[in-house]
Amino acid sequence: MDKFLDSLFLNTSRIFAITVLVVLVALFIVLFKEAKPAIDAFGLQFLTNTRWAPNMDIFGGYPAIYGSIVSTAIAMLIATPIAIGIAIFLSELASPLVAAIVGMAVELLAAIPSIIYGMWGLFYLAPILKDIWGGSGLGLATAGVVLSIMIIPFMAAITRDAMKTTPDILKESAYGMGATRWEVLKDVVIPYVKSGIIGSIILALGRAIGETMAVTFVMGNAHKVPHSLFEAATSIPVTLANEFTEADTDLYYSSLFYLALILLVISFTVIAIAKFLFLKRVQEKKI
């Protein structure tokens, strides 16, 4: 009987685990199938063609791909140092009371739905940035700032939790040997939680690159490769969100699926690179 239960449990959980794989593969197949007409029509030139003229059945994905990558890169550049700073303060420096209060605020911020960041970005942030940068206040730079604000709490919360896992005994031994706070942080805590930090960066990156609602409002929605970061642009998820409902020719519809497929491949590649290269290196060093 016990054996039966055991095997039942094993197989049930196995099925659950395999479901993930099945969904992933099914997703790829569906995207590929729907994108096929566009792939046949445009091939890899889709990746470099900058013209997007739905009424003439001309589709090029470059502006959207460019916008996705650049806005995400800006967001990561802003968010990573700030989030790590917050995490260090909360886990190592702040008094327990302050850490508890600020920590709670960070978690609450991380739970805010992204569309709220988008509305806030359009109605409050964009006018301020417009005064600083000129132009319309909408574009890649604004999208990057909104995205960074969206992912900071998320990154900070994960990094803080990772830092808390540093065994006290390690830190205490370092302090016992006369290390300063900075040295403990630099030589004990950060090396210990390196993989946690990188993990949080990857998760945040995944969130930022696929983000739709927060950026639809502030991107400016122009299918152009902008001359500067302060001009209107677009990104893959923004294009999909804007145009799916009215995509009435087959090629249009299929081109949007092609973009979706590209987005999936980009996020996949990013995560794969991060996972296999960085994490491996980190683990090897640790041993």
Place this chain on the structure above:
Amino acid sequence: MKKSLLALAALAAVSASAYDINGAGASFPAPLYFDWAYSFQKATGNRVNYQSIGSGGGIKQISARVVDFGASDKPLKPRKLDKKGLYQFPAVIGSIVAAYNIPGIGDMKLKLENKDLAAIFMGKIKFWDDKAIAEDNPNLKLPHKKIIVCHRADGSGTTFNFSYYLSHASSDWANNIGIGKALDWPVGLGGKGNEGVSSLIKQNPYSIGYVEYAYKLKNKFSAAVLKTKSGKWVSPTEDNFKAAAKHAKWTAKKHFYQILALQPGDDSYPIVAATFILLPREAKAKDKEVTKFFDYAFKNGDETAKKLGYIPLPKETKDMIRAYWKSNGIF
């Protein structure tokens, strides 16, 4: 207690004979359809569910027969209707205005030639004090400020009608940009929906964009005076929209396929557009329920339409639609 039971029984009796209609499509007339559905239900007990998912979605869903009626801002050509097995008729008329936000220049003060409007949306006229604009507005003090163009980011019937008008007003536009629900805009910011474009215009001084008239009313925008097909200046007012609607030559034979931009007449506002309803040809019984709803709306819904910024169909057109229903056995 007894009373409420009675009321319940009455309700049950009504709902037994009452029916549900499901429709989906164009977002532009959605506020009006919601209102019509509400009063229709109050009057007859029948429910109309309308999902505002966009014209493309409406055409897709009615072609797949997922809903009882579809709604589209862009009429389908008779051949396409035959292929998909659909009936088509207009429900209400809307108009599109060129709304601008130039501090110091009020509503209907700015005059724009139709071809200049095209040049602005193509990025060829870059500043408000460009000679082409100044010529037509000798009394205005135009600022030397860059024009911020605002357009739709999502595919939309509004864009289709606006670009149809621009294509017929400017050969430059026709050759380079063309007509469509989504375009390759050379310049400007994109907003999602009429609301999105409205908020872009509001937030950016020295901007111009195109929105449905209802959104001009709602946001108290200033809108440009344009030219009729015959070359007369014409203001975006309800009388001038109506004048354009009167000139439309609907024919039931073509399933009312008609694009209303640039109608003849000295007071016909140039960018007026009807929004259409699509019905499946084989579902006659259900179609009768749908036409009952629109018949009710044609009879009782003009006031709400006007209040919301739409133009009701002229009486002759309504009669023609009823005749079209009858001759097809769906009324």
